[in-house]
Amino acid sequence: MLLAACGSGGEAQQKGGGSGGGRGGDGRPKAVGFVTLQTSAVPVTVELAARTVAFQSSEVRPQVAGVIQRRFFTEGSFVRQGQPLYQIDPSLYRAAANEARAGVANAQATFEAARVRADRFRPLAEAEAISRQDYTDAVATQRQARAQIDLNRAQLDTARTNLRFTTVPAPISGRIGRSLFTVGALVSTSQADPLATIQQLDPMFVDIQQSAADLLALRRNLASGGVTPASTTVRLKLEDGSDYGRTGTVEFAEVVVDQATGTVTLRARFPNPDGLLLPGMFVRAVFSQAVQQNAFLVPQAAVQRDPRGSATLFVVGAGNKAEQRTVDATRTVGANWVVTKGLKPGDRIITQGLADLKPGAPIAPVPAGTPQRVVPPSPEEMKKMQAQGQGKAGGGR
Structure with missing residues (x-):
């Protein structure tokens, strides 16, 4: 009967002439259902536009x-x-390699002749049979021949490289x-x-675009200690709305802001063994950037908005009276509002029987979801109801 009054309290008040909001027509406190709140860590989840990029891309030239x-x-x-x-x-390059090879052989022969000449001039110069200048010239010619060998070998290496190319x-x-x-x-x-392009598709990069203003607000919250960093796990939603079966990780964030869009690029890495992701696809990236500590998850049915747009709700106050509070609820997670201000652990939030509920009204709180109990009327109540029925019948004659 307590929960039955949640839905019939307003009607009974109109018929029975109750004394105020929150009481039924028989003067009993209005039955309401409540939930008890405790703080919890709530992830700050974002869904951002993203685009797939090949892990490696190379042009064949x-x-x-x-x-x-x-x-x-x-x-x-x-x-x-x-x-x-x-x-x-390869015809021209093979001919160039053969020419360079012949040049090396020619330089080696010239060097051998210059070496023998210098060796013969050495004892003659010591015996002063020839001038020392002739011996010096012979040694210089030998060194020039050696340098020519090195030059021709370098030309041969170049020709062989071009032939390989x-x-x-x-x-x-x-x-x-x-x-x-x-x-x-x-x-x-x-x-x-280019002749062609080669792309490595497993793994695959996903470039995520996030507003610079949102990223700045997140960093401020992290610095203030209100939130803590979350894991780098990312999920994808494909262009047809389906979920990509595998999760990825955020690799890094760019250190510059795009002047044209005002966004910062975050790059995530995803496995792609089946080749489902192709370069250039538009996707949606869903991930938690931070975890909000000491927040409350309040059922959406309990939160209302006043004419100024502020979020309000009712709690079970002292003496079992309805107490209205203004809270800070800026986002939702599933079927709950995330409330960061205006509540404290242990508060009992009214989620059922909110129709015509007014601040300060006496209430009969029970845990939300308590099954209804139908209690038959007492003999005194039966006599009273029969007397009222006879009085109405007599008044109509």
């Missing part, structure tokens, strides 16, 4: 000029680092896109377009 003779890969396939992708005509390898492992050049095309080191 030629390092020598020439005509493409062959292509060794299938577009869209997975390639491994070092795998040959293109073959550029005629086979274009994959710079990284990943999924290769379409080929922008076909067999027979002339390519060069200064061309604007």
